[in-house]
Amino acid sequence: MQVFKLCLKILYKNKGLMLIYIVIFLAISIIMSLTAANDSPTDALFNPVKTTIAFISEDDTPLINGFKEELARVADFADIPDETEALQDALFFRQVSCILRIPAGFTAEFMNGGNARLEKMSIPNSVKNVHIDLFIDNYFNTAGIYVQNMDGITQQELVTYLKKDLSGTASVEMKTNGKKTSNLTFLNYFFNYFAYSLLSIIILGMSTLTLIFNDRDLKMRNNCSPVSSNSMSMQFILASLAFTFISWLIMVILCLLVKSGSGFSVNTVFLIISSFVFAFCCSGISFLIGNLVKSRDAITAVTNVVALGMSFISGVFVPQEFIGSSVLKIASFTPAYWYVKANNTIAGLNAFTFDAIKPVLYDLLIVIGFGLAFFSVSLAVRKRNRSFA
């Protein structure tokens, strides 16, 4: 077990470096997950947080004032001067999520049944604006019906009717079966980010080992020893797994500490198991890379391509629902895709019958398969590298 012990010693000697990596990537993951969970496009919609907009009206009429009053239910108004640069700045820095401008003559045209339009400048793809859009649409279309079908209706009457009509809403009951949804969203994101954070830590960490052992003279000296190459490879793999396990443990413990006390559900347990399986796969990936890539600069570049790239197309940073299907097909050749898919399913589980868990088990089995494949390929590469040209 000499080789194994040596690996551990080298890793321990570099513990400062390892800790830097772990801390930084952990910090990134936690902050990302917190922001993502708070800002989740899905969680926010039922309890809309009031979004800040700029409201500029060139038309001062009872209709518009009534509209503004109703709008105040879903939006806060920021006081931005009507100057191009100030408006551009406000959008650029997200002080407001959109700018509504009522052109002069809007009301007159509207009340006459014409095609009046108000102008909106917004941040694209912003979920916060969805409510604003829906609201405007509802308000004016409903108002339009009145205008079409009640001749001679005054603006005050219109405003009063609209206020009454638009106040009705469906009553919503949320059945969560004891799942703490926001906590779960955080954990879901956090464990998804493992595809980037844990993988990077392990590849970078293991590279300190492999760069040393791949030194030509050391390799030759080691190959002359009576320790069989199989035994050496096995010991390396063991060291790789040990390092992976410790990093994984630290990440998980710190994460749970951050989000302690707010409910430890069965979903959480499954997420942890899933991440453990993925950690095993990470170990395989890093072992393969360590045996293939010899130069230090190349390793950092490869780390980014593999970890960041794989994460992007597998739905870690951009949810899988938003990624094109052809891209997902390519991503399905990477383990991260299956891991993230498993995590997302776990987060959505309400019951834990075998039927419900089956898809998760399949996904995780695929991840394990990837891990085993990586390890085997690495062993083959090592065998081939034993004799030099």
Place this chain on the structure above:
Amino acid sequence: MVVNVRNLVKRYGDLLAIDHLSFSIKEGEIFGLLGPNGSGKTTAINCILSLLKYDKGEIEIFGQPMRPDAYDIKRNIGIVMQNVAVYDELTVYQNIDYFCGLYVSDKGTRKKLVKEAIDFVGLGEFTKFYPKKLSGGLLRRLNIACGIAHKPRLIILDEPTVAVDPQSRNRILEGILELNRQGATIIYTSHYMDEVEQICSRIMIIDKGREIATGTKDELKAMISLGEKITVESYSITENQISEIGNLPGVTSVEYKNNILKIKSGKGTNNLETILDYIRKENIHFGRIYSEMPTLNDVFLEITGKELRD
């Protein structure tokens, strides 16, 4: 005086690496710096080159005080370091050309100098090789070529023959003698005393940063009381005979181990004769018998009580 060092002191924290070292080197000398590992040879060299900060002392080269920005002095110095200092990404030719180019800017001159350097060290067949593909000896030759291509007046070599095959080693030593013949002053540090004995005109022995002895080979050997070492192979010598040998005129010490009799004598020309007479008189059977002159190791041993090579 090419090099003048006065009262050099260098500390590494609590460790006194150089202890008030003073020496001077004349033009045309091959000056040897001899001492065991850790005696401060490389440290002294690095101080002379103004690479290392030192605590006290004055260093002059070519009559001028040596400073890190004394470029005119540096132009005339060539250095061959203990660690091979070449670029792995450049070929043999490119490495020599690059370093020579830091001293000689004229392309035409440089081309000639580089070719001469390559021929000098015998790397003509390897010009397009990369350092990783060279054996230890060839690598050392490259290291040397990079240091001397610009034909400097003062050449400093720090343990240039470590891990070198005998053929390359001889070539290197020959080469140093040739460079000296061409007019260069040489400082040569080593812990191999046979090399130092072989080529150096003047030698300084140092230990623990302090000067032990300085002088030519003969002057150094004259410093010690040991004049001759006589070794006799014999299977049958009695205790009595051993102590009687010890009392012979000129004999300073006797030792008999493993059937070998080792006798140390003081200065004089009759030591061997005296001992042979005694052996014949006592009818002691002997196999081989030989006599050696003291080596620098003996000088070192006698002055410090330690061996040069431990």
Place this chain on the structure above:
Amino acid sequence: MFMHVFTYRLKCLLRDYQSIFWTLLFPLIMATFFNMAFSNLNSAEAFNPINVAVVNNEEYLQDGSFKTALEKASTGDGRLFNLSVVSAEEADQMLRDNIIDGYIIAGRPIKLVVSKSGLNQNIIKSFIDNYIHTVSVFGTILSKAPGKLQDLLNDINNRVNYVKEVSTTSAEPDNIILYFYSLIAMSCFYGGFLGMREVSDIQANISPVAARINTAPVHKLKTYLYSSAASIIIHLAEMYILLAYLIFILKVDFGSKTAYVLLTTFIGSIAGFSFGAFISALVKKSEGLKVGIIISVTMLCCFLAGMMNQDMKYVISKNAPVLSYLNPVNLLTDAFYSLYYYDTYTRFFTNIVMLAAFIAVFCSGTYLIIRRRKYASL
């Protein structure tokens, strides 16, 4: 002397194939991945009908108009829902098994039961809300002007768009482009490794070659600058290849100010290089530690500049604006973005000036540290 040092350094760097290959290839691959991940974001998604159930209680069976509305929304090719009419217990079970996204209980008021608030759930709620509003409107109008029922039913289906999207600037504010800018910024800062190597190769207490150079009659700092010129040229070449790839092959739109984009990349490259050099000069320990610090700090800065999650940028600028100015990666990303988004150059030049300040700090720091002529130990 300049040409001599410069050309040899160039040869040295180009000879290191593996490094060049990967440092060039990695941003190209990342850009391709980004492109793949985002290509769908801006285009419309095919809509899949939502699975809903409604409880077949008394109120539902009696509420003709709601039943009609719901059924109408659940038939046909472009339908909104896949509707199941079931008992209350069945509905609850279907919800728990995630077969449906929610179920409706008719009554006054209409009730919706869900297990999470996702996009689909919101769509169901909007549908119900809309229905409630429409009922109210009909009620009001018909009480005042009966006989309008047919007109009303027609009008309900004619929805008019009252909003015109206007853009404030020459370009659409675009989230996706920010990712690409962050990628360019990150690649600029990965030039820090080249800077790191330059400093190592001139420090005699780190590499034997440096010791040789220190004994040569060349001014150390001049050698460092000439050598760095070679490194920067190589890095710039890689960056411009990346830009060309982005503009011509991935068709990323950088707006119309190409010259400024090239300038920004140039400054970014130097910023990254000098950053790496500075860290290398500061951290005197092993190469592994230097690399680790450069990677970690760069990734942290990239993260805070919004590369992995857009919102990070705004969270920082709202809560800790000083940080957003202290983050050189962020300054670089913003410089690109303001070129693209704004018509004026004020914001752009502010960012450039701050970047230049950073470069000055890094360079002077490096200078002060490496100008040391003698070392305490080699």
